[in-house]
Amino acid sequence: MAEKIAINDESLFNFLISETEKPFSGWDFSYIIDTGRMAESPLKWSYTSKILMKIRNVESLLDMGTGGGEYLSLLQPLPENTYATEGYAPNIPIARKRLEPIGVKIIEVGSDNKLSFENDYFDLVVNRHEEYSVEEVYRVLKPNCQFITQQVGGLNDLELNRLLGANEDFGMKYWNLEYAVKELKKLGMEIIEQKEDFPIMRFYDVGAIVYYLKAIPWQIPDFSIEKYFNSLKNLYNMIQDEGCIDVKEHRFFVVAKKR
Numbered sequence: 001m002a003e004k005i006a007i008n009d010e011s012l013f014n015f016l017i018s019e020t021e022k023p024f025s026g027w028d029f030s031y032i033i034d035t036g037r038m039a040e041s042p043l044k045w046s047y048t049s050k051i052l053m054k055i056r057n058v059e060s061l062l063d064m065g066t067g068g069g070e071y072l073s074l075l076q077p078l079p080e081n082t083y084a085t086e087g088y089a090p091n092i093p094i095a096r097k098r099l100e101p102i103g104v105k106i107i108e109v110g111s112d113n114k115l116s117f118e119n120d121y122f123d124l125v126v127n128r129h130e131e132y133s134v135e136e137v138y139r140v141l142k143p144n145c146q147f148i149t150q151q152v153g154g155l156n157d158l159e160l161n162r163l164l165g166a167n168e169d170f171g172m173k174y175w176n177l178e179y180a181v182k183e184l185k186k187l188g189m190e191i192i193e194q195k196e197d198f199p200i201m202r203f204y205d206v207g208a209i210v211y212y213l214k215a216i217p218w219q220i221p222d223f224s225i226e227k228y229f230n231s232l233k234n235l236y237n238m239i240q241d242e243g244c245i246d247v248k249e250h251r252f253f254v255v256a257k258k259r
Contacts, residue, residue, distance in 0.1 A: 009229075012206075012236060016225045019207040024215050026068020026094050037208035041199040045253055047150045048075070050193075051126050054146065055079065058123035062140065065130025068094035069104070076102060083117070085109045085130075115140055124148070138187045141258045146192065151180065153250030157201070157219055160209065160247055163238075164231040166220040177252035184256045193255040201247045206236040209245070 007015075022031060032038040055061060058079055063072050066084035068091050082104045086095050089108070096106045107116060113133045117140045125141055127149040137147050154175035161168045177196040184191065203209050210232070213223050225232065239245055 007236070009233065012233060013225065013229060015207060016210050016229075016232060019210045020214050020225060022211060024211070026070050026091055028068065028070055029212070029215065032208040032211050037204050038212065039202045039204075040249070041201075043199055043251055043253075044197045045195050047128055047253065050253070050255070051075075051124075051148050054124055054148070055126075058145075060121065060123045062117070062122045062125045063104075064125065064127040064132055064137075066095050066099070066106070067091055069098040069106075071128065072104065073098050073102065078102065078104060079123075083107055083122075085115065087111070127151075134183045134187055138189065138258060143258055145258055147184075147189070147256045147258070148254070149180075150251060150253045151175070153177070153196070153252055155198075155248070156250040157216075157247050159245075160213070161220060163235060163245070164220065164223075164228050166223070166228070170218070170221070176250070177254070180252065180254055184254065188259050189256040190259055191254065191256055194253065196250075196252040199249050199251065201249050203245045203247065204239065204243070206232055206239060209235065 024031075029038070052075060055075055055078065060081040061079045061083070063082070063084040066072050066086050067088075069084065072078070072084055080103065083106075084095060084099060084104050085107045086092055087109045092106065092108050099106060109115065113136060115133075115136045119139050120142045121140050123142055123145050125137055125147045127137075127147070129150065129152050132149065141147055154172035158168050160166075177194055181191055181194055203212070210225065213220055217223070220228075235245065
């Protein structure tokens with residue numbers, strides 16, 4: 001049995017505060033993933049494997065919600081006519097610095113309900129964990145071309161809310177594969193492929209949980225170390241006893257074709 005690390009409230013509090021102050025940009029969790037403090041179980045599909053060959057065979061591509069461009073930059077070579085949208089202002093200069101040198105045009109969007117592209121413009125629209133307007137995706141996609149998305153479902157990470165005693169209902173529980181497919185079909189899109197999965201995310205220390213929650217503020221909107229310190233201390237003790245904490249994620253995947 002591993003020896004427990006004794007820590008007083010002040011030391012734990014200061015440690016957690018220091019974790020919230022660690023820099024986070026784009027969509028880069030290497031600080032807690034590459035150091036082995038957080039790990040995710042694999043999905044039943046690979047988003048990259050699903051889109052990569054298609055990207056190689058189209059002339060125009062839209063990547064919705066590119067973050068800092070970390071992921072898209074790994075998929076080179078990209079079509080000559082490639083655009084990426086991003087709505088989070090701090091990510092825009094990061095994405096431009098990373099993607100513009102390889103020919104990607106970055107478009108800052110205030111809302112995914114209005115995309116600044118002509119009708120029937122793209123051969124392929126891809127979307128990894130970004131909200132979207134079904135109507136706008138349909139409008140900018142060429143006939144007989146595909147929209148491919150991997151989404152974070154509405155049941156994602158709710159164990160964190162329960163463990164911390166936070167509100168679990170923030171208006172997204174409806175967001176799942178069935179709902180997304182129904183919305184796409186309403187516009188007459190043909191569903192080529194659909195999958196849903198509930199993989200496990202494992203945390204090995206409470207500081208990693210704090211860093212993660214800082215990066216996804218919509219999960220617990222009122223989160224702060226001060227407000228949730230007693231619950232965080234309980235999580236610290238739980239991890240000391242068990243070695244880790246597992247949290248269920250929620251993902252779904254859809255390939256839809258514009259008829």
